[in-house]
Amino acid sequence: MHNFDFVKPGSVAEAAEALKAEDAMALGGGQTLIPTMKARLNAPSALVSLSGMAEMVGVSGSDPVVIGGATTHGQVAAEAGYPALAALAGQIGDPAVRSRGTIGGSLANNDPAACYPAAALASGAVIKTDRREIVADDFFVGMFETALEEGEIITSVSFPVPAKANYQKFLQPASRFALVGVFVAQFDSGVRVAVTGASEEGVHRWSAAEEALSANFSAEALEGLSVASDGLMSDLHGSAEYRAHLVKVMTGRAVRAAG
Amino acid sequence: MTELSMTVNGKTVTGKAEGRTLLVTFLREELKLTGTHVGCDTSQCGACQVHVNGQPVKSCTMFAAEAEGADVRTIEGMANADGSLSVIQQAFQDHHGLQCGFCTPGMVMTTAALLKENPKPTEAEVREYLEGNICRCTGYHNIVKSIMAASGQDVSAIAAE
Structure with missing residues (x-):
C-alpha cells in the first residue's frame, strides 16, 4: 500500500x-x-x-429513524427502531466487519451488490451531507457512482419507517455481499421495491412489482411479472438470467416475510 | 512516522506508525505481540481478530492510527492473571478446537466477543457468528463444541470427537 x-x-x-x-x-x-x-x-x-466525531455517530428518532453517517452496521443492527433495516445491518459481512463498516461509507461507495443502498432506495431515505439533502431516488447514479460531489460528506441518513418492510438477501457466500437482494417497503402512499446485486447500473427500483404490490400486497401479485435479464450482471457466481430469476423469487420472499 | 499511544491488554503502550501502518502490523512488529496472526490479509479469514474498545475487529483492515487512544485486547491478554488458560482457551484445548492453531487466536477473540453479547448461544448462533473466521483444519465442528462448552452448556450430545 x-x-x-x-x-x-x-x-x-x-x-x-x-x-x-x-x-x-x-x-x-x-x-x-x-x-x-x-x-x-x-x-x-x-x-x-470520519469515525471520531460524535456528531456523526448514533441512531435517533422513531419515524424517521436518523442514523449518523459514521454509525457502524453493528450499532444500527442493535439500535435502529426500524426492524427491517436493523435486520439488514445485522446481515452485512461478519461481526468484525460490522464493528467497523459504516452506513455513510457503504452508501458513498454504492457497491452494486451492497445491502444498504437497497434499504435507502426502498425506504425513500434522505441522505444528508455537509452541503445539502439528497433524496435516495436522486442519490444512486450508477455502479459505484452517486450524486456526491468531490469531498462531500454524508453526515446522516434519515429513513421514513414503512408500515411493513423486509429485506431478503441471496448470499454470495465468498464475499457475503448480495448475489441478489430485494428490499420491499409498504407505505400508505404505495409500495417501493429496491433491488441490489443484479443490475450493471447498481441498485434500482422494480416499478412493475411496485405497481402490482401497491394494488395487492401479496406474493401472488407478482405471479404474472417477469424480469428481463438485459443489463443485469453476469459473472462466475450467476448469469444475468439467474439473477433475473432471483429478483422475482427474493421479492416474493420479502413480501411473505413482511407479512 | 507518528507516535501512537493506546492501551493494549491493560497496559499503556506507545509506538511509531506511518499512516498506512495496519493495526496488526503495529501489534506484531512494533509491540512484538505476535499472537495475532495474518492469514489472508483481505479481511476474510479472521486470524487477525482483536478487540478495539470491546468490539471485535479485523486488525488487518484497520489502520493503527484509528486505534490511537483506544483500548485494544489481543490473544496475549486472554489468559487468566496467573497465566493459566481462560475458560475459553481451556475449552478449546479440552474439546480439540484446534489442530494447526493458526486461526485459533482469532477464534478465541471471536468467542469472547460472542459470549459477551450472547452468553448462552445456540449452536446455530455460534456458527453464524463464526462467519468471518476461517479454519482449514477442523471442519469447525470441534470449534463450535468448544464455544458451546465455554458458554457452560452441556456438549455431550454434540457428536464427532
Missing part, C-alpha cells in the same frame, strides 16, 4: 476542509477502502477519518 497522510479531524467542518487537499479521500470504516488500497486500486494522498 502506498503511504498517505492520516488526518483525524475533530468536526465535520474540519473534515470538509481536509478533504479539499488534492487526492484526499474520506475514510469511513475502511472495510472496502483498505482492501482496495492494498490492491493499489486506490492511492489517496491523505485519508480523512
Whole structure:
C-alpha cells in the first residue's frame, strides 16, 4: 500500500476542509477502502477519518429513524427502531466487519451488490451531507457512482419507517455481499421495491412489482411479472438470467416475510 | 512516522506508525505481540481478530492510527492473571478446537466477543457468528463444541470427537 497522510479531524467542518487537499479521500470504516488500497486500486494522498466525531455517530428518532453517517452496521443492527433495516445491518459481512463498516461509507461507495443502498432506495431515505439533502431516488447514479460531489460528506441518513418492510438477501457466500437482494417497503402512499446485486447500473427500483404490490400486497401479485435479464450482471457466481430469476423469487420472499 | 499511544491488554503502550501502518502490523512488529496472526490479509479469514474498545475487529483492515487512544485486547491478554488458560482457551484445548492453531487466536477473540453479547448461544448462533473466521483444519465442528462448552452448556450430545 502506498503511504498517505492520516488526518483525524475533530468536526465535520474540519473534515470538509481536509478533504479539499488534492487526492484526499474520506475514510469511513475502511472495510472496502483498505482492501482496495492494498490492491493499489486506490492511492489517496491523505485519508480523512470520519469515525471520531460524535456528531456523526448514533441512531435517533422513531419515524424517521436518523442514523449518523459514521454509525457502524453493528450499532444500527442493535439500535435502529426500524426492524427491517436493523435486520439488514445485522446481515452485512461478519461481526468484525460490522464493528467497523459504516452506513455513510457503504452508501458513498454504492457497491452494486451492497445491502444498504437497497434499504435507502426502498425506504425513500434522505441522505444528508455537509452541503445539502439528497433524496435516495436522486442519490444512486450508477455502479459505484452517486450524486456526491468531490469531498462531500454524508453526515446522516434519515429513513421514513414503512408500515411493513423486509429485506431478503441471496448470499454470495465468498464475499457475503448480495448475489441478489430485494428490499420491499409498504407505505400508505404505495409500495417501493429496491433491488441490489443484479443490475450493471447498481441498485434500482422494480416499478412493475411496485405497481402490482401497491394494488395487492401479496406474493401472488407478482405471479404474472417477469424480469428481463438485459443489463443485469453476469459473472462466475450467476448469469444475468439467474439473477433475473432471483429478483422475482427474493421479492416474493420479502413480501411473505413482511407479512 | 507518528507516535501512537493506546492501551493494549491493560497496559499503556506507545509506538511509531506511518499512516498506512495496519493495526496488526503495529501489534506484531512494533509491540512484538505476535499472537495475532495474518492469514489472508483481505479481511476474510479472521486470524487477525482483536478487540478495539470491546468490539471485535479485523486488525488487518484497520489502520493503527484509528486505534490511537483506544483500548485494544489481543490473544496475549486472554489468559487468566496467573497465566493459566481462560475458560475459553481451556475449552478449546479440552474439546480439540484446534489442530494447526493458526486461526485459533482469532477464534478465541471471536468467542469472547460472542459470549459477551450472547452468553448462552445456540449452536446455530455460534456458527453464524463464526462467519468471518476461517479454519482449514477442523471442519469447525470441534470449534463450535468448544464455544458451546465455554458458554457452560452441556456438549455431550454434540457428536464427532
